Amino acid sequence: MAEIVTKTDYMPKSRGKLRSFCAAFIHKKTAVASFFFFCLLIILALIGPSIVPYNPQTPDYNHVLQGPSWLHLAGTDEYGRDVFSRLIVGTRLSLGVGISSVLLGAVAGTILGLISGYFGKWVDKTIMRICDVFFAFPDILLAIGIIAILGPGLQNVVIAVAIFNIPSFARVVRGKTLEVKEMLFIEATRSIGATKSRIIFKHVFPETFSTIIVYLTMNLGTAILAAASLSFLGLGASPSSSDWGAMLSMSRDYMGTAFHLVFFPGLIIFLTVLSLNIMGDGLRDVLDPKSKD
Amino acid sequence: MYDLLNVKGLKTxxxxxxxxxxxxxxxxxGINKGEIVGIVGESGCGKSVTSLSIMRLLHDTTGDIQDGKVTFKGENLLDLSERSMRKIRGxxxxxxxxxxxxxxxxVMKIGKxxxxxxxxHLKYxxxxxxxxxxxxxKSVGIPRAEDIMNEYPHQLSGGMRQRVMIAIAMSCEPELLIADEPTTALDVTIQAQILELMKRLQSDRGTAILMITHDLxxxxxxxxxxxxxxxGRVVEEASVDELFESPRHPYTKDLIESVPKIGERKxxxxxxxxHVPNPNQMxxxxxFAPRCQHAMEICFNKEPELTSEEKRKxxxxxxxxxNVGREQNLGSK
Amino acid sequence: MAANNLLEVKNIKKYFPLSKGWFSAKGHVKAVDQVSFSIQRGETFSLVGESGCGKSTLGRLINGLIKSDDGEIIFKGKNLTGANEKAWRSYRKPMQMIFQDPYASLSPRMKIKDILDEPLKIHHPELSKETRKTMVQEILDVCGIDAYHLDKYAHEFSGGQRQRIGIARALILKPELIIADEPVSALDVSIQAQVLNLLKELQENYQLTYLFISHDLSVVEHISDKIAVMYLGNIVEISPAEDIFSRPKHPYTQALLSAVPIPNPKVKRERIMLKGEIPNAANPPKGCKFHSRCPHAMDICKTVEPQLKKVEGQMVACHLY
Incomplete structure (x- = not known):
């Protein structure tokens, strides 16, 4: 039998994938800061309702439209509800809508992209032309159109935002699939007799995973913004709920008199989207440096 | 001392x-004027890094020269400013x-x-x-030289491109040409042409060549x-005839022995x-002791020095x- | 043809279209052009040639990774040409491949045990997890890798070890034919020798048949029984290994042999320097494709393409004979 050569073999120290990822990510200072900010939002979304100083739904007609003070950090609204508490409680709703719609869009888009990229030919052409049609509409207009068909409501906002996320995921995953498909180890897997579905889901998909994660982070910001916009237009969350977009929408009439009503919801949307974008940039630099342009 | 290039204690x-x-x-x-010196070794032995260190081309990477002297015509290249180094390169x-x-x-024409x-460099x-x-x-054997001047690299074959590279390298008539695996990417018949060309350039112009290769x-x-x-170390140095006739170091012997040779079917x-040891875990x-057939006790404890024996090292x-080792070795037998 | 032919290839052809534009087809690269040969059970048949001669394409054609345009592939007496992808998947079980680049041919995201388990899962779904695990360990042992590496990823191994893993993956299905596409050219000399020895041992122990594709004549001489030399999509010479090195017939074979640098400075020999470069495969010379570089070219070579014919036990496609 062949000589066992392993005794003197050099063996690079086994470094976990996660560990080497963390080691590289830690150098992206702003991205790390954004990551912690996002974690904070997640924590708020989970435990927010039990730590807020005031009940976000209880009106207090003695303190209506008050500016920021130590008692009410972000002031109160036209019913005297504490804006700060409402923002914290609203995190769950706004993030939830954003995350679920992007995840939905990502799953559908990834499957389409994998199929399109791997099979090519007419399958690819059909899927990509349909995506082009969707790309031709401005995002928000498309969402409004979908809601016009499905009717308003949070659930339909999720579906609408998910639908306009599908083509962009499909296109990115298709591009990556085209690249991975040509790699030698895919050919090697074909040569042992693997089926197409095995190759696509066991071999091609894991290679596209980091691209998907990066794209997911970046699109999450846009999705939160879109959901907020739809709520602002009165097509999403009910105006009385503490959704950030709905809060903005309600405060429109008081813009001149109570600036803080517009400012704080706007600020938190801005910070969330900004942090997600920075985090996405950082992730891309680490996970998928080639796609940088 | 060699009269063109001397590398001493280089550490990168x-x-x-x-x-x-x-x-x-x-x-x-070291290298004398008009001499062709080869550096051989397997991947990871540091042969390419040595050449990049001589040219000081490691600046943009994560590598840096820590110690040593690279004296070219009496001048230590490692002390030069980047500006004066640029005048030497090329x-x-x-x-x-x-x-x-x-x-x-x-995206640039060959001529340009x-x-x-x-x-x-020549201020022409x-x-x-x-x-x-x-x-x-023309001197590197490119036909239709006038037309090639207006062509782009992708229009040429691999062998032609390597000729163009040699033409660029030779255009300013350098005294030393460092060739890092110049024929590894080429087919054998083209490799034979390029090697012939390099030998001719050396004998016509007296250019010294440092040939870095894995191919014995x-x-x-x-x-x-x-x-x-x-x-990362020099283990043996000898004239080409001596090296192949009577290799001294066990690694050299093994390396020569393990190459399949045409006409000697075994x-x-x-x-x-x-395997070659990982630089992290030397x-x-x-x-070489862990892979060496002649390893003795001392080999695992103390690194031998590069010693001269007549013209070889x-x-x-x-x-x-x-040495203590030889006696030990003989004693153990 | 003899009855113990494991593989027979008849007039196989693969042309790659040059431009995939909508309106124009600018011609074809004749990657493999009318190639025929047969491999007997237990022998090592080598394809040698320079880059672009079509040797790798030929290997992939036989394994069905690329579909041929014309010709027949007969494996174990069964004609595989024209089979669909599904049928090919089962044909590939007794016909495995080893690839050149051990870095790129193993999935970067799978552990060694999963890489080796995969062929078993595909072709032997009836086996239990434990049986498969024992088989994986056995094959690793045969290929010289310790079992404690099972949980490692491919990138944690050196090039030589990865190639051993690649060999193990090909071997685990107990194939009869192994198509080895430049299996040692990415490896260092000392490792190359280890892998070549392993391939030889495996052949003896498992009665394997090899189709060995390489550009390196010295490696080929060492391992082969029979050698086919390719030039621009054609086979120009097929000979037993001893003959091709002692008395090469085709001028291209002669030139190829004389171009190999010999690691011995004392050996000085007459070198046949070929003029120019390999012609563009999209527009090869008429007649014998080698005539533009051939030192013995005659008038007939420019017009008539020579066919393989028997000359003293060797098959040569040249007008000189």
């Missing part, structure tokens, strides 16, 4: 995950690389790439530079003197057990004068 390290790893560790050698010392496609600019260096006028460029192309056949074919490297090739003592306890 790479930074890897905040850890400094020595890739070249105390390399000494003019006094030129370099060609393994992959001729990636070392040529894909050639003339750049000529105008910069444009017309004169063009004429010189065409002459150089190429070494035997073109070199006058050979340096064998292993794990049922089993000789193979060196194990063995103590002689770096080797780094092995088997040949160290009045």
């Amino acid at each position: 390290a790479f930074k890897n995950n905040n850890q400094r790893v020595s890739v070249v560790n105390g390399v000494d050698f 003019k006094e010392i030129a370099m060609i690389f393994q992959e001729p496609m990636t070392s040529l600019n894909p 790439q050639l003339m750049q260096g000529i105008i910069l 006028s444009k017309e004169k530079a063009k004429k010189h460029a065409i002459d150089t192309l 056949g190429v070494v035997a074919e073109v070199c006058d003197r050979v340096i064998v490297m292993y794990a 049922s089993r090739l000789y193979s060196i057990p194990g 063995p103590n003592g002689c770096k 080797h780094r092995c306890w088997l040949y160290q004068q009045n």
Whole structure:
């Protein structure tokens, strides 16, 4: 039998994938800061309702439209509800809508992209032309159109935002699939007799995973913004709920008199989207440096 | 002392995950004018890093030179400013690389790439530079030299591109040409042409060549003197005839033995057990000891020095004068 | 043809279209043009040639990774040409491949045990997890890798070890034919010798048949029984290994042999320097494709393409004979 050569073999120290990822990510200072900010939002979304100083739904007609003070950090609204508490409680709703719609869009888009990229030919052409049609509409207009068909409501906002996320995921995953498909180890897997579905889901998909994660982070910001916009237009969350977009929408009439009503919801949307974008940039630099342009 | 280039105690390290790893560790050698010297070794032995260190081309990477002297015509290149180094690169010392496609600019015409260096270093006028460029192309055996001047690298075949690279390197008539695996990416029939060309350039113009390769056949074919490297160290140095006739270091012997040779069909090739050590986990003592058939106790504890024996040098306890090891070895038998 | 032919290839052809534009087809690269040969059970048949001669394409055609345009592939007496992808998947079980680049041919995201388990999962779904695990360990042992590496990823191994893993993956299905596409050209000399020895041992122990594709004549001489030399999509010479090195017939074979640098400075020999470069495969010379570089070219070579014919036990396609 062949000589066992392993005794003197050099063996690079086994470094976990996660560990080497963390080691590289830690150098992206702003991205790390954004990551912690996002974690904070997640924590708020989970435990927010039990730590807020005031009940976000209880009106207090003695303190209506008050500016920021130590008692009410972000002031109160036209019913005297504490804006700060409402923002914290609203995190769950706004993030939830954003995350679920992007995840939905990502799953559908990834499957389409994998199929399109791997099979090519007419399958690819059909899927990509349909995506082009969707790309031709401005995002928000498309969402409004979908809601016009499905009717308003949070659930339909999720579906609408998910639908306009599908083509962009499909296109990115298709591009990556085209690249991975040509790699030698895919050919090697074909040569042992693997089926197409095995190759696509066991071999091609894991290679596209980091691209998907990066794209997911970046699109999450846009999705939160879109959901907020739809709520602002009165097509999403009910105006009385503490959704950030709905809060903005309600405060429109008081813009001149109570600036803080517009400012704080706007600020938190801005910070969330900004942090997600920075985090996405950082992730891309680490996970998928080639796609940088 | 050699009269063109002297490398002494060269040490180059790479930074890897905040850890400094020595890739070249105390390399000494020299080149005389008009000589072809080969550096052979397997991947990871530090032969390419040695050449990049001489050219000081490691600045943009994570590697840096930690110690040593590279004296070229009496001047230590490691002390020069980047500005004066630029005057030496291309003019006094030129370099060609393994992959001729990636070392040529894909969007610049061949002629322009050639003339750049000529105008910069030789301060020729444009017309004169063009004429010189065409002459150089002809001298490296490129047919239709005038037309090639207006073509882009992708329009040429691999062998032609390597000829263009050699033309660019030779255009300023350097005294030393460093060739890093110049024929590895080429087919055998084209390799034979390029090697022939390099030998001709050396004999016509007296250019010294430092040939870096993993291929013992190429070494035997073109070199006058050979340096064998292993794990960042020079383990043996000898004239090409001596090296192949009576290799001293066990690594050199094994390396020559393990190459399949045409006309010598064997049922089993000789193979060196194990692998080249990882720079992170270098063995103590002689770096080849874990793979060596003649390893003695001392080999695992103390690294031998590079010692001279007449005109050749080797780094092995088997040949160290009045060494403890040999007695031990004989005693144990 | 003899009855113990494991593989027979008849007039196989593969042309790659040059431009995939909508309106124009600018011609074809004749990657493999009318190639025929047969491999007997237990022998090592080598394809040698320079880059672009079509040797790798030929290997992939036989394994069905690329579909041929014309010709027949007969494996174990069964004609595989024209089979669909599904049928090919089962044909590939007794016909495995080893690839050149051990870095790129193993999935970067799978552990060694999963890489080796995959062929078993595909072709032997009836086996239990434990049986498969024992088989994986056995094959690793045979290929010289310790079992404690099972949980490692491919990138944690050196080039030589990865190639051993690649060999193990090909071997685990107990194939009869192994197509080895430049299996040692990415490896260092000392490692190359280890892998070549392993391939030879495996052949003896498992009665394997090899189709060995390489550009390196010295490696080929060492391992082969029979050698086919390719030039621009054609086979120009097929000979037993001893003959091709002692008395090469085709001028291209002669030139190829004389171009190999010999690691011995004392050996000085007459070198046949070929003129020019390999012609563009999209527009090869008429007649004998080698005539533009051939030192013995005659008038007939420019017009008539020579066919393989028997000359002293060797098959040569040249007008000189």
